[in-house]
Amino acid sequence: xxxxxxxxxxxxxxxxxxxxxxxxxxxxxxxxxxxxxFGAQQVVDMAxxxxxxxxx
Amino acid sequence: xxxxxxxxxxxxxxxxSPIQKMGLVLDHLVAALGGDPSSPLRRAQILxxxxxxxxxxxxxVMDRLNLNKSTxxxxxxxLYDHGCLIRQSGQQxxxxxxxxxxxxxxKNLEFALYHSERxxxxxxxxxxxxxxxxxxxxxxxxxxxxxxxxxxxxxxSRQELFSRSYQGPLTTNVxxxxxxxxxxxxxxxxxE
Numbered sequence: 001x002x003x004x005x006x007x008x009x010x011x012x013x014x015x016x017x018x019x020x021x022x023x024x025x026x027x028x029x030x031x032x033x034x035x036x037x038f039g040a041q042q043v044v045d046m047a048x049x050x051x052x053x054x055x056x
Numbered sequence: 057x058x059x060x061x062x063x064x065x066x067x068x069x070x071x072x073s074p075i076q077k078m079g080l081v082l083d084h085l086v087a088a089l090g091g092d093p094s095s096p097l098r099r100a101q102i103l104x105x106x107x108x109x110x111x112x113x114x115x116x117v118m119d120r121l122n123l124n125k126s127t128x129x130x131x132x133x134x135l136y137d138h139g140c141l142i143r144q145s146g147q148q149x150x151x152x153x154x155x156x157x158x159x160x161x162x163k164n165l166e167f168a169l170y171h172s173e174r175x176x177x178x179x180x181x182x183x184x185x186x187x188x189x190x191x192x193x194x195x196x197x198x199x200x201x202x203x204x205x206x207x208x209x210x211x212x213s214r215q216e217l218f219s220r221s222y223q224g225p226l227t228t229n230v231x232x233x234x235x236x237x238x239x240x241x242x243x244x245x246x247x248e
Contacts, residue, residue, distance in 0.1 A: 006244045008233070009211040010203065014241050017189050018207050022074035024181040025081065025172040 075208045081171050081182065082201045086222065088164035090138040093198040093222035098123070099131050100197065101183045103140060103157065107165050108176035111144075111154040135161075191239045198222050198232050206242055 010018070072080065088103060089095040098121075105117050118128045132155070135141045140161035146152035157165060172178040186200050198221065205220045206212065212220075218229045236242040 005246060007211045007213060007246070008206055008217055008237075008242050008244055009209075010207045010241065011243050014189070014203070015207050017185075018078065018204065019074060021182055021185040021189070022078050024185050025074075025077060025178055 073208070075204060077171050078182075079201060079204045079208065081168050081179070082197055082204065084164050084168035084171075086197050086201075088161045088168065089135075089140065089197070092138075093201065093224065094196050094228075096131075096194045096196055097183050097187050097200060098127070098194070099134065101180060101187075102128070102131050103135060103161060104165065104176055104179050104183065106135075106141065106155050107157040107162065108180075110156040112156075113152055113154060117155075189241065192235060196232070198224070198228070199236060202229070202232055202236060203241055206236075211245075 085100045085103075086093050086095070089099060101121055102117060102123070105120055106112055109116065109120075114128055114132055117123070118125065132141070136143060139159055140157060141155050142158045143153050143155050146154055168179060169176070172182060187195060189195075189203075190199065192199070201221045202217060205217055209216060209220065214230075214233065217233065218226070221229065233242070237244060
């Protein structure tokens, strides 16, 4: 197997540790903070503009 | 217009995953350290500590971060030579040198702080938690970014990882990735 054929990924333990590290940056998740500041409905509205045509 | 800026910030925050946020913080720290991704995470810790305590002294930083004198002196020289710090003799005792962050370093640290609730303490905890994940005694910002990128992509080829991480000689990135595999932080498997 050549080096270029390999796929790389973190182990589940490492992913969990990284998530804990991410939590040290702030008490709540980014989306949680946005929802707390502006209300869940507004956050949903910003993520999906009402004039956007959904794919069929 | 503050309200518009607030909404823009909230939208940006809402569309960034925690893992991606870590990548952004690392990017700002690299920018604060002269754009050098080979900087050790300890160097970033020293810079954050000095930013949190303007006019601090080398002894105070050493005590707070529990670092030895030779590491501390080497890192302080590096930070000063790269324009990250200003140093001034004390007014009462000229032998005591006071240090503060300045210029591009200070500005980029502010961007990093934006993602850590404007808390130096949070940023220090983040760096410490990353350092403890490595068995390598001197992990760099490049190592951390490769790890975060691998977590963000799920499963990726070497090329995909390198294109999303920091630019540099291929051999440097390959060595960094191999070290992460050796430390058991990244797994490999054959592509299907």
